[in-house]
Amino acid sequence: MRWLVPGTILVLTGCSAEMGRTWNDTDVSCLRKQMGTEVHLSFPLAANTCQRMTNHNFFIGADKAKPLPLNLKGAPDLQSMAETYGYSYTR
Template sequence: MLAATVGLLGGCADELGRKVTDSDVSCLRAQMGARVALSFPMAANTCQRMTGHNVVGLAKHPEPIPLDLRGAPDLQAQAREYNYAYRS
């Protein structure tokens, strides 16, 4: 069952958001470079993880986890511009 679930999640199309194996940088680049390119805020909202692993009810007050943008100064500049928390 777990293998089937991981297989299904790993095969998501770009339009569906973050893949299980994506880093924050790879997710943002995929979303911003897709056929329907998203702006940085839209891509960040698609890619940003939440405490509680995005499972409803797991965390009482889920908070966004800062984007890990190490090695991506262009994305860091956009995160600063749009006031997104990130690690560099």
């Protein structure tokens, strides 16, 4: 029980970029964080980590979930990468 609050905070805020998308990340901030880590993920791997799904990435309804377009407003470099790799996005 004494680890419940600290554990919840770590899960919600994330310890490192390798953990994936945190609750307060935008698509742009998540992609930049994933591609800027020591691992230097490629755009497709970073996009797969950051992309949200229609079921809000919850396990219920995962078989029918579809990826939502990445919101790349104000990031022309990421928009060109999304076009190159065939990811749907909004400007």
